[in-house]
Amino acid sequence: MSKKLEQPTQTLKTPRGRRPNGNGLSSTTIMDVAREAGVSYATVSRVVNNKEYVKSDTRERVLKAITSLGYVVNQQARSLAGGRSYAVGLLVRDLGSSYMGEIVRGIDESLSAAQYNLMLYTTHRRKIKERIYVNNLIQGMTDGLLLVLPENLEAYLETLDQTNFPYVLIDHQGLDERTPVVITTNWQGGYDATRYLIELGHRRIGFLTGMMDMRSSQDRLSGYQAALRDHGLPADPQLVYEGTYYQPEGYAGAQSLLRLPEPPTAIFASNDVMAFGVMEAVRDAGLRIPSDISVIGFDDIAQASQVAPPLTTVAQPLEQLGREAVRMLLARINNPEQPIARTILPTTLIIRQSCDVPRNV
Amino acid sequence: MSKKLEQPTQTLKTPRGRRPNGNGLSSTTIMDVAREAGVSYATVSRVVNNKEYVKSDTRERVLKAITSLGYVVNQQARSLAGGRSYAVGLLVRDLGSSYMGEIVRGIDESLSAAQYNLMLYTTHRRKIKERIYVNNLIQGMTDGLLLVLPENLEAYLETLDQTNFPYVLIDHQGLDERTPVVITTNWQGGYDATRYLIELGHRRIGFLTGMMDMRSSQDRLSGYQAALRDHGLPADPQLVYEGTYYQPEGYAGAQSLLRLPEPPTAIFASNDVMAFGVMEAVRDAGLRIPSDISVIGFDDIAQASQVAPPLTTVAQPLEQLGREAVRMLLARINNPEQPIARTILPTTLIIRQSCDVPRNV
DNA sequence: TTTATTCTTGCAAACGCTTACAGAAATGAT
DNA sequence: ATCATTTCTGTAAGCGTTTGCAAGAATAAA
Known part of the structure; x- marks a missing residue:
């Protein structure tokens, strides 16, 4: 390739002091690429940003220069200039x-x-x-x-x-x-889980809420309540324990539900982490899951499938x-x-x- | 306050098109603050960056302008100019x-x-x-x-x-x-946990490694081995199970150790998550923790204190x-x-x- | 071929800030 | 009061981009 490209006369003011890049190396800029490819820096910018109106062989030449120089666009500058x-x-x-x-x-x-x-x-x-x-x-x-x-x-x-x-x-x-x-469909999730338990034959289903200042917690609870209602079951407020989404609260909630004169046969925790607490409490009470008590969670975090027994739960995507x-x-x-x-x-x-x-x- | 400050003649080229801030609002710049405070933008910059050589009442005036205008420095510009x-x-x-x-x-x-x-x-x-x-x-x-x-x-x-x-x-x-x-002192942690088990009277201690391509895993293992050696115990390779730091591997590892003709009386898992797997396996084998088998972990993640029984472990800060x-x-x-x-x-x-x-x- | 269009490309300005430099103001010493 | 310092402040340049504008090149239309 002997066809020398003449250098475009670009404003090459002598820099004030070639400030190195904060660290040691002063990085390659759009200018370097332009020089290497024999085009103006504006063209390089157009190539980098995939704009139209760049002849394809120019584009290629620039692209080659970019890779050979290992050029990476400076986001700060781009942001300053372009607003992105x-x-x-x-x-x-x-x-x-x-x-x-x-x-x-x-x-x-x-x-x-x-x-x-x-x-x-x-x-x-x-x-x-x-x-x-x-x-x-x-x-x-x-x-x-x-x-x-x-x-x-x-x-x-x-x-x-x-x-x-x-x-x-x-x-x-x-x-x-x-x-x-x-x-996500929190209400529907609460409904589905509850209906599943009802269809299994459960009549007294304990419910552990999440933090009640969160709408999702409220929705899960109303889903639960709606399912009970739709199946003609009473909504015993004693069966609803107000939790916090943390594991110890699951443990405490389950304990409190199990101590009820007429304890539930299933417990629905508003998230898996609390369900783990429930499982522990149930076990500590000398009961077996699922034969004595059914437990169901919400979220389907990775651990849910790893505990014993694997937790039935409502998956959130x-x-x-x-x-x-x-x-x-x-x-x-x-x-x-x-x-x-x-x-x-x-x-x-x-x-x-x-x-x-x-x-x- | 009638003392009008004359406007410094700053280069106020008409902007090309007052590009709004990417979103709707065009944000207040150092220039706006300068105008408001009646100083040059350089001075504002000095104040913002806490440089010396600014008269204290000037500084105050600028500060006041900054808060009244709700000015926030533009990091990209700062970075571009100053290299930070x-x-x-x-x-x-x-x-x-x-x-x-x-x-x-x-x-x-x-x-x-x-x-x-x-x-x-x-x-x-x-x-x-x-x-x-x-x-x-x-x-x-x-x-x-x-x-x-x-x-x-x-x-x-x-x-x-x-x-x-x-x-x-x-x-x-x-x-x-x-x-x-x-x-962290991985070796020492491995050593300490092992010594603790030995001092409790354990002679056969199972060990679940982490991913062995990680130096920390190797160190924990050698700490374990060193403790055995220092206390005159044999290092039975059968007692070392190569794990991965994931819970299922803890379960599998414990199962395999428990099936040994001469099973360990204690199992040291290289992290808490595997230790949870171990606890499950032990329980599933019909054994009790800690009366039948002692379990010890590594990391001290939050859950370690919440499981039953609370897990003895090596805390990493x-x-x-x-x-x-x-x-x-x-x-x-x-x-x-x-x-x-x-x-x-x-x-x-x-x-x-x-x-x-x-x-x- | 000439003219009107459409492509390409380069130039220059601007984005908002930091900082070297130099001049002005204030302070201290004589 | 005068000169030397020191402190303060403003000007200008530059950071690496994007992009409007305009000129030149290529193409299509006449």
Whole structure:
């Protein structure tokens, strides 16, 4: 190849002091690629961003230069110039539960497929933090926001809406019907599990609620109550124990239910973790699962199939919840006119071995 | 206040089209603050960055303008100009285990205290991803990198070192003694737990290893072996079962150990999750814990104290691991000359109720 | 061939900030 | 009061991109 490409006369002001990249190496820029490929930096930008109006052999030449130089676009600069940061913020309470783990897995899989970065913020249940984070995030750091089980929506949802900043709530109903959310059929899940127990022959079914300030907990409870009603069974308030979604509360709740003068023959816990507590309490009371007491959970976290006996439970498509939320968010980012949507994903009853027909039927 | 401050003649070129902030609102910039406070934007920058040489009443005036306008610095611009992004990257395999949860908690607590942002990357054990992420991250996105249990170090550690990019490994030994790491005393933990069992009177102690390609697993095993040796006990290879750190493997391992012609009287699992599997298997074999078989774990995750009986285990200061890593990383970021350090945090034996003297002594 | 269109490409400005540099103001020493 | 310092503040350049605009190249239409 002897056909020398003449260097375009680009404004090559001598840099003030070639500031190295924060660390040692001063990185290759769009300019370097342009020089290497013998085009202007604007063209390189067009190639990088897959814009139309680039001759295909020019494009190839640039692409080759990019790989040979190992060029990686500088997101900060891109964001500054173009108004896109290619990052989304994720606000969660806490990590470390498989509930979160699965949701986050769905989120970051979809996000990385779309070449987006993830900024993580954990509130550790400090409500004030939510607002602080949100304020920083919408200030250009990210293009959108994903909120898993937010606790303090009132503090910033209005701000988000006013600035028309893209966001999606996960596993939270939102403040009204105009909030974009991804949720599951909690009511139906509660209903299905209860009906299953009823159809097995159970007449007294204990219920352990989650935190009752969460809409999902309320829905599971009403699903349970509706199923009882539909099958002509009384809704004995003694059978409903108010829990918190944590394991010890499952243990305590089961103990309290078992001590009842007329104890239940089945216990429905509003999540798997509490169901594990229930199983322990049942065992400690010298009873067997499922022959003496049936136990059913909610969520279908990975452990549910690993305990003994494997737990019958209502599966929530957690990973899908995350994926769906990302899909909605990106749609909204790419087209702000996009009408806001609410996605409701179905729960499924997973029948394993923790339930059986009641003993004394 | 009638003392009108004359407007400094700042280059106020008419903007090309007042690009709104990606969303609706065009955000307040350093310029707006400058105008409001009647100073130049450089001064505002000095105030924001807490630089010296600003008269205190000027500083106050600027501060007031900042709050009244609700100004938030644009990180991308700051990063572009100054070479600091105030973000660190966190590379993990997976979320959703309480092991990770606790480490991440420590990390993001320290990080947010230092006003740093966290970019999260999960590899889901796809080794290729590690390198891709690392390459992007060091390209200006972040000021430093935290790697929890990396699996593919060889692929990029050299790059990191060459560019002198700040990073710290968590719970990984690194390739040589010159890698900055935060680890725990795995060997000692293995030793302590084993010695405890020996001192209770156990002579045949089963051991379930973790994934043996991890140095921590090897260390726990050698701690176990050393304790046996130091107490004059034989190291029966039949008593060592190679596991994976996952619960089903704990179940399987315990089953296999219990089927031995001369089964152990105690089982030491290399992590708590496997220990839970062990407990299940022991129970399913019709044996009691701790009267028939003692069980001991490693990690001290939250659940360890909640199972029945509460699990005796070797606590790793996971949250502290995270905090320490951040401390080291920020030190390195703020002073690249900082000599690389290796921090070793102590494990502690937590005695609960899953161990007892052996039955047939 | 000439002219009108449609493609390609380069130039320059702008994104919001940091920081070197230099001039102005204030302070201290003489 | 004068000069040397020191403290304070403003100007300008530059960080690495994106993108409107306009000019040149290629193609289609006449």
